Amino acid sequence: MIEFSDSTDRKWTVSLIQTKMIPPRLPPGCVRRSGLIEQLGRRPPRSVTVVTAPAGFGKTTLLAEWSEALSEQKYPVAWLSLDDEDDDPQQFGAYLVAALSRASEDIGWQAQQLLDNDALTPIRTVISVLLNGIAACGRCVFLVLDDADRLTAKPVLAIASRLLQYAPDNMHVLLGARGEPALTLGQLRAPEKLMRINVDDLRFSIDEAQAFFDQTGTRPLDRTSVKLLNETTEGWVAGLQLASLALTQAGDAARVASHLAGSGSGIDRYLNDTVLMHLPPPMLKFLLYTSILERLTPGVCDAIMGDGAESGKKLDWLERHNVFIRPLDEPQVWYRYHALLSDALRRRLIRQMPQQVALLHHRASQWFAGARLWPEAVRHALAADEPEQAAQWVENCAIERLEHGEPYTSLGWIEKLPANVVHGRLRLRLAKAWALALSLQTIRASTEIGAVVDEFNRMCHAHSAVVDETALAEVSAVGALIAGVSDDSERALELGRATEGSMAPVAPWVKRYSQIAQFFGLIYRGRFDHILGIWEIVKNGAGHGEDPSYSDMFRHAMYGLAALIYGELRDAKRTLEAAVRHTENAFGASSSCAVELAGLLAFAYYECNELSEARKMIAGRMSIALETTHQGGLIRHVLCAARLLWRDGETGSALAILEDGRRVAKARQWLRLKLACDAETARLLLDDGNVTQARQIADELSMNVPKMCEGRMGSAVETWTSYCLVQARVLIAENLSDKAVSILVRLLDTLAALCWRPAEALVSLLLSRAFDQRGESEKALTALDRALRIGGAIGMINSFVDEGQPVRELLRRFCQVSGEDSFAEIAYANRLLAVFDELDHSRSASTRFVEVVTSSDTLSARELEIVTYVARGLSNKEVGRALKLAPETVKWHMKNIFEKLNVNSRIEAVQTALSRD
Numbered sequence: 075m076i077e078f079s080d081s082t083d084r085k086w087t088v089s090l091i092q093t094k095m096i097p098p099r100l101p102p103g104c105v106r107r108s109g110l111i112e113q114l115g116r117r118p119p120r121s122v123t124v125v126t127a128p129a130g131f132g133k134t135t136l137l138a139e140w141s142e143a144l145s146e147q148k149y150p151v152a153w154l155s156l157d158d159e160d161d162d163p164q165q166f167g168a169y170l171v172a173a174l175s176r177a178s179e180d181i182g183w184q185a186q187q188l189l190d191n192d193a194l195t196p197i198r199t200v201i202s203v204l205l206n207g208i209a210a211c212g213r214c215v216f217l218v219l220d221d222a223d224r225l226t227a228k229p230v231l232a233i234a235s236r237l238l239q240y241a242p243d244n245m246h247v248l249l250g251a252r253g254e255p256a257l258t259l260g261q262l263r264a265p266e267k268l269m270r271i272n273v274d275d276l277r278f279s280i281d282e283a284q285a286f287f288d289q290t291g292t293r294p295l296d297r298t299s300v301k302l303l304n305e306t307t308e309g310w311v312a313g314l315q316l317a318s319l320a321l322t323q324a325g326d327a328a329r330v331a332s333h334l335a336g337s338g339s340g341i342d343r344y345l346n347d348t349v350l351m352h353l354p355p356p357m358l359k360f361l362l363y364t365s366i367l368e369r370l371t372p373g374v375c376d377a378i379m380g381d382g383a384e385s386g387k388k389l390d391w392l393e394r395h396n397v398f399i400r401p402l403d404e405p406q407v408w409y410r411y412h413a414l415l416s417d418a419l420r421r422r423l424i425r426q427m428p429q430q431v432a433l434l435h436h437r438a439s440q441w442f443a444g445a446r447l448w449p450e451a452v453r454h455a456l457a458a459d460e461p462e463q464a465a466q467w468v469e470n471c472a473i474e475r476l477e478h479g480e481p482y483t484s485l486g487w488i489e490k491l492p493a494n495v496v497h498g499r500l501r502l503r504l505a506k507a508w509a510l511a512l513s514l515q516t517i518r519a520s521t522e523i524g525a526v527v528d529e530f531n532r533m534c535h536a537h538s539a540v541v542d543e544t545a546l547a548e549v550s551a552v553g554a555l556i557a558g559v560s561d562d563s564e565r566a567l568e569l570g571r572a573t574e575g576s577m578a579p580v581a582p583w584v585k586r587y588s589q590i591a592q593f594f595g596l597i598y599r600g601r602f603d604h605i606l607g608i609w610e611i612v613k614n615g616a617g618h619g620e621d622p623s624y625s626d627m628f629r630h631a632m633y634g635l636a637a638l639i640y641g642e643l644r645d646a647k648r649t650l651e652a653a654v655r656h657t658e659n660a661f662g663a664s665s666s667c668a669v670e671l672a673g674l675l676a677f678a679y680y681e682c683n684e685l686s687e688a689r690k691m692i693a694g695r696m697s698i699a700l701e702t703t704h705q706g707g708l709i710r711h712v713l714c715a716a717r718l719l720w721r722d723g724e725t726g727s728a729l730a731i732l733e734d735g736r737r738v739a740k741a742r743q744w745l746r747l748k749l750a751c752d753a754e755t756a757r758l759l760l761d762d763g764n765v766t767q768a769r770q771i772a773d774e775l776s777m778n779v780p781k782m783c784e785g786r787m788g789s790a791v792e793t794w795t796s797y798c799l800v801q802a803r804v805l806i807a808e809n810l811s812d813k814a815v816s817i818l819v820r821l822l823d824t825l826a827a828l829c830w831r832p833a834e835a836l837v838s839l840l841l842s843r844a845f846d847q848r849g850e851s852e853k854a855l856t857a858l859d860r861a862l863r864i865g866g867a868i869g870m871i872n873s874f875v876d877e878g879q880p881v882r883e884l885l886r887r888f889c890q891v892s893g894e895d896s897f898a899e900i901a902y903a904n905r906l907l908a909v910f911d912e913l914d915h916s917r918s919a920s921t922r923f924v925e926v927v928t929s930s931d932t933l934s935a936r937e938l939e940i941v942t943y944v945a946r947g948l949s950n951k952e953v954g955r956a957l958k959l960a961p962e963t964v965k966w967h968m969k970n971i972f973e974k975l976n977v978n979s980r981i982e983a984v985q986t987a988l989s990r991d
Contacts, residue, residue, distance in 0.1 A: 130312025277309025365419035554591030567595020641831030673711030726966030
């Protein structure tokens with residue numbers, strides 16, 4: 075259960091229905107299906123079992139019996155009964171996590187923590203964390219999804235497919251469905267991993283039919299009568315149940331069999347003849363009215379039926395008389411009608427009393443709202459043709475959830491409402507725009523907020539209209555967020571200032587996002603002084619230091635990013651360390667805001683050569699970062715992860731990380747991230763002597779980047795800086811230092827004007843290398859002196875050390891020829907040289923270790939994945955396509971694999987890795 079509240083003490087509770095995660099109780103006298111249970115027990119590892127048959131063949135009962143048997147053997151068994159409401163990715167994912175957490179706490183606690191504390195993490199990432207928990211638990215884990223054919227929406231099917239495709243060997247999935255599920259099961263499992271039980275398997279045998287009639291409480295039937303009824307119903311369990319009810323009235327097996335045979339597909343008529351017509355009128359009315367419910371409890375039934383309904387007694391009577399009803403929980407608080415009965419009742423209700431249907435849904439809606447069961451309240455309101463009521467509930471819930479950083483569920487609810495209802499509610503449209511922006515769906519968010527702005531403009535031209543100034547300020551805030559995510563720093567600054575300058579009262583979380591947008595815009599204006607001014611107000615403001623919120627933590631992240639770009643490394647570390655601690659305590663170490671903050675902090679640690687601390691910040695967070703982190707933070711996260719791998723000699727893995735970043739950049743159209751990955755890739759390739767591949771990157775970028783970025787201000791400056799670094803590095807590697815100098819000198823002026831000191835120091839360092847290559851030693855040392863003055867003042871280490879041996883030689887020469895007036899710079903240069911020496915020692919130790927340890931566990935997860943594809947006979951190019959990696963990246967991985975396994979061919983690599991696994 076998740077609860078939200080605000081200053082007016084209003085609470086909106088979203089509860090998962092616990093009974094959906096409990097296997098239905100087996101009915102009294104249930105016939106045990108020992109043969110099928112034995113068949114289910116012969117499961118291969120990592121198997122999927124599909125039980126398909128029309129309603130009434132005992133699918134759910136079989137799965138419940140199997141679950142009971144597994145539980146008795148102490149296996150973790152997760153159960154989930156699906157319905158139409160679960161055809162929503164966020165809700166489906168939440169139920170999956172909750173169901174597996176119920177089965178065993180050690181399986182889903184991390185995924186549950188993400189769901190509870192970090193609603194910005196996409197559900198596919200949560201599923202990945204869940205699968206890791208299953209793999210780590212060390213026991214066979216079973217997941218039962220009953221009515222799996224209810225899942226039809228593409229996003230939900232994608233989640234279910236991900237679950238099946240990446241399930242570990244100790245996970246087994248059982249699917250119950252009336253028809254073939256929409257999942258492409260054949261593509262997800264080898265034939266030997268897929269077990270099917272169909273309608274023919276589920277038909278009762280003569281012996282099972284005899285056992286059924288012996289246990290129903292009717293008078294004993296001889297073998298001939300049982301055989302007649304079983305043949306007539308073709309072993310259909312529901313048909314046998316109908317026959318049992320009819321025998322109570324008629325007592326003649328032959329006549330009942332004849333009636334059954336003649337009913338054909340007229341199940342409604344036969345249910346009426348054998349069940350409904352024999353019920354007392356009050357009981358029939360109760361069944362008809364409550365048939366609109368997916369699940370029943372006495373409270374909601376009383377609300378539908380009116381005063382004095384005594385619904386609890388009626389539900390008990392129906393169960394005792396075996397009238398197609400089953401309890402969903404042990405206390406028997408919640409029930410469900412059999413699908414056959416509920417479908418027939420609903421059709422009869424619409425046919426006989428169409429005027430009552432809306433009223434019944436209205437009563438149900440009001441009851442569920444009073445119980446704070448909002449999904450069902452909204453569904454029944456829509457069924458009652460009360461879209462405005464549904465919209466009001468969704469609007470209130472959505473705004474509350476957005477305040478707590480939860481966009482996905484809000485968006486799912488809004489999109490279930492009729493478009494005309496959403497269009498007529500400004501707050502709901504704003505909530506939708508916020509949700510889209512927070513979930514990084516910028517194109518849709520821009521369209522939505524653009525339509526809202528057009529509506530405001532029409533209102534402004536209508537002199538009689540009263541413009542909501544608070545809503546207008548919020549429009550600017552969400553527009554600022556969209557601009558920031560879209561990398562339009564100037565627009566973000568303009569709209570952020572508009573919200574800040576509005577006299578209208580806005581919610582604190584809205585104001586925080588406007589400040590985040592201002593920080594972003596001011597970074598690229600070179601106005602860190604203005605950022606500091608806002609930050610001081612934030613630190614001294616009311617509420618600062620209270621329990622952290624998402625918007626507050628993202629504000630810390632944006633300030634930390636600004637401090638890094640301007641070279642305030644100590645301030646950045648201090649701010650980010652405190653924010654990471656608070657965020658991990660409040661939302662969990664795997665939450666999106668904790669990951670964003672940790673990536674920035676890791677980048678600061680790496681620069682200051684605190685490598686072990688940087689590794690702690692990065693460890694286990696890359697997949698979440700790629701899914702959820704904003705562009706500035708993701709750039710630092712990816713670069714830090716790649717550099718740490720490169721430092722460990724894992725150049726192939728480093729290139730793979732950069733390729734992952736490039737893939738995200740292309741998907742989100744983040745040019746700044748792409749160029750940062752390109753620049754780092756070129757540096758690593760050049761470090762390995764691969765000038766040809768680096769030149770190819772430089773030439774590809776030259777075709778488009780200058781047209782888009784050259785001479786532009788705003789965030790394009792950072793993109794242009796990455797481009798210039800690629801070009802300059804490649805030119806220096808090609809001994810074309812004249813051209814490199816020209817590029818670097820122009821770039822240096824721009825960076826100095828912005829006061830981006832770390833970038834200014836790095837460009838000065840490269841300029842020193844270029845001058846040295848040209849034979850202009852004095853200019854080289856002057857440029858190096860500039861880099862050392864800046865680097866020493868702010869505490870830079872690894873931007874110098876990562877440039878390798880050429881910079882090491884320049885530093886040695888600088889120490890030899892510089893005078894006493896450069897004492898501070900010489901001391902700093904000696905400190906850098908000491909780090910170079912430490913790096914030599916660590917690399918030699920690492921090399922000795924790899925020479926001794928050559929078992930398959932030295933392969934990274936990515937390298938093992940590549941070996942698996944190679945074992946299937948795929949070429950490097952085909953492996954690259956399958957894993958979305960560049961062919962050059964696959965080559966790097968194969969080189970590392972050969973070295974680690976001490977082999978010389980792909981065949982040897984496969985044989986060695988698989989034999990040692």
